Amino acid sequence: MANVTEKRPGKPGDVERRGFLKLATGAGAGLLVLRSGALGAEAPNNKLNVAFIGTWGRASAHFGAVANENVVALCDINEKHMEGPAKRWPKAKTYVDWRKCLDQKDINAVICSTTDHTHAFVANWAMNRDMHCYCEKPLANTVEEARVVRANWLKRRDKVATQVGTQRHEIDNFNRVAELIRDGAIGELSQAHAWGNRQIRRKGYPPAESEPPPYLHYDLWIGPVPFHPYNPEYFRGGEGANCLQWNMYWDFGSGQIGDMGSHTMDLVWNAIDPVLPTTAQAESYPFGSQQAGNEKGKPAEPIPPHPEVTPVELHSQFDMPANNWRPAIKVNWWQGGMMPRTPRGYVDLNRIDHGAMFKGKNGFLVCDFGSRILLPFGDADDMTYYKPRTKEQLQPRVAGFQREWIEACKDPAKKKTHCDFDYSGTMIETMLLGLVAYRAGKKITYDPAKGVVTDVPEANAFLSKKYREGWTLNG
Numbered sequence: 001m002a003n004v005t006e007k008r009p010g011k012p013g014d015v016e017r018r019g020f021l022k023l024a025t026g027a028g029a030g031l032l033v034l035r036s037g038a039l040g041a042e043a044p045n046n047k048l049n050v051a052f053i054g055t056w057g058r059a060s061a062h063f064g065a066v067a068n069e070n071v072v073a074l075c076d077i078n079e080k081h082m083e084g085p086a087k088r089w090p091k092a093k094t095y096v097d098w099r100k101c102l103d104q105k106d107i108n109a110v111i112c113s114t115t116d117h118t119h120a121f122v123a124n125w126a127m128n129r130d131m132h133c134y135c136e137k138p139l140a141n142t143v144e145e146a147r148v149v150r151a152n153w154l155k156r157r158d159k160v161a162t163q164v165g166t167q168r169h170e171i172d173n174f175n176r177v178a179e180l181i182r183d184g185a186i187g188e189l190s191q192a193h194a195w196g197n198r199q200i201r202r203k204g205y206p207p208a209e210s211e212p213p214p215y216l217h218y219d220l221w222i223g224p225v226p227f228h229p230y231n232p233e234y235f236r237g238g239e240g241a242n243c244l245q246w247n248m249y250w251d252f253g254s255g256q257i258g259d260m261g262s263h264t265m266d267l268v269w270n271a272i273d274p275v276l277p278t279t280a281q282a283e284s285y286p287f288g289s290q291q292a293g294n295e296k297g298k299p300a301e302p303i304p305p306h307p308e309v310t311p312v313e314l315h316s317q318f319d320m321p322a323n324n325w326r327p328a329i330k331v332n333w334w335q336g337g338m339m340p341r342t343p344r345g346y347v348d349l350n351r352i353d354h355g356a357m358f359k360g361k362n363g364f365l366v367c368d369f370g371s372r373i374l375l376p377f378g379d380a381d382d383m384t385y386y387k388p389r390t391k392e393q394l395q396p397r398v399a400g401f402q403r404e405w406i407e408a409c410k411d412p413a414k415k416k417t418h419c420d421f422d423y424s425g426t427m428i429e430t431m432l433l434g435l436v437a438y439r440a441g442k443k444i445t446y447d448p449a450k451g452v453v454t455d456v457p458e459a460n461a462f463l464s465k466k467y468r469e470g471w472t473l474n475g
């Protein structure tokens with residue numbers, strides 16, 4: 001496993017946070033506030049030469065963002081999906097194999113919107129050619145992929161700009177939640193929870209059915225993972241939602257962890273200043289059972305791992321070490337109807353499809369992507385200990401999530417992105433460790449520096465996977 005020991009680089013907003021902490025502890029004189037919109041200031045005149053790997057579906061959400069750049073390459077395993085973009089950018093060269101596309105010498109920035117099982121590959125190959133990379137979430141499909149891609153970026157962070165496609169991060173509520181937690185609105189933090197209720201049930205890989213159409217390069221779609229026969233089912237989804245046709249199969253995705261989990265855990269990640277966890281454990285109980293968090297449900301047997309399909313219901317928990325402003329905490333991910341207990345009966349967490357909850361010594365904070373509620377309670381719930389920020393002290397708004405990356409590409413040493421491959425890499429590594437523990441059937445102890453499970457040797461087999469011949473993760 002890759003050995004990732006480098007310290008995380010500064011992130012946009014770090015200065016403001018540190019400055020405010022000083023103020024909150026009575027040493028306010030030195031408060032340093034960055035000019036609002038400092039990240040969004042003057043862009044150099046030079047244009048990026050952009051390659052789209054994946055040109056349909058989610059990719060089209062990025063077309064507008066590059067309207068002022070040069071699009072010089074388009075790559076899709078489905079030739080029909082390149083027709084529209086090729087009309088829009090007639091000078092762009094077209095490819096069906098992303099490895100060949102990345103040989104094109106004038107490319108300096110890559111936007112990858114392919115299947116999850118190719119993200120870490122494209123990201124590594126792009127960075128190895130000094131190309132900036134915006135990669136759709138999730139950044140990786142295995143713990144090893146997450147570590148390799150993160151280590152790779154940490155070596156190049158001053159020359160290559162990266163961003164993972166968790167664009168909800170630009171919603172101001174992310175900043176407000178983080179400020180409330182950091183500034184102690186609920187007192188000393190002890191737990192964080194994120195959840196999502198999406199349920200997509202499948203029995204196993206679909207059986208062989210018909211031949212792929214001539215314009216669809218199916219073997220390239222399979223790419224690095226073991227071959228599964230063609231079935232049109234993998235391609236029947238609507239534009240931007242086709243990922244729900246394949247992301248629940250182990251070889252192609254990580255189910256709701258890589259899907260909505262990437263967005264929703266981001267609410268927690270942004271607020272807790274995380275590092276990698278030292279333990280992981282996970283369980284799966286049927287939707288509606290007592291163990292799924294429904295107190296009225298019937299007791300049920302746990303659901304064992306399925307060899308082909310990732311779990312629908314899952315609760316994973318991680319021990320997250322202390323940092324310089326909070327103690328060690330428990331971080332939890334819940335999905336498919338498994339839910340944390342509500343802090344008060346009148347708050348129905350089940351009404352929040354994708355949300356997060358933080359527990360502190362003096363109460364709770366519950367939120368979704370766009371709003372939040374505080375529930376102070378306990379002996380010290382008067383909130384006199386908490387001082388709200390002034391407008392000037394608020395963390396600056398993310399001035400356009402894709403734009404932030406484009407500006408960072410033009411000046412990577414100075415301009416940072418919020419969801420770079422370090423921030424997002426540690427998040428997906430952690431979430432994927434939950435799946436490792438689930439498959440191992442045991443709580444695991446993890447050595448974050450070495451990237452190995454130290455107490456359940458058989459769990460190490462689930463940290464990585466074997467690729468098909470001819471495919472290299474870090475080529």
Ligand SMILES: NC(=O)c1ccc[n+]([C@@H]2O[C@H](COP(=O)([O-])OP(=O)(O)OC[C@H]3O[C@@H](n4cnc5c(N)ncnc54)[C@H](O)[C@@H]3O)[C@@H](O)[C@H]2O)c1
Nearest residue numbers: 054056057058076077078081113114115136240241242243
């Ligand atoms: N950030 C978000 O809110 C958001 C929303 C939807 C999807 N996504 C992510 O975007 C990615 C794509 O999702 P989608 O629903 O558009 O999927 P999709 O199956 O429609 O694939 C998108 C495009 O990529 C092409 N493609 C697939 N594998 C390829 C490969 N190896 N090389 C070149 N082209 C390839 C497909 O033919 C298609 O044109 C997923 O990883 C998903 O998680 C993110």
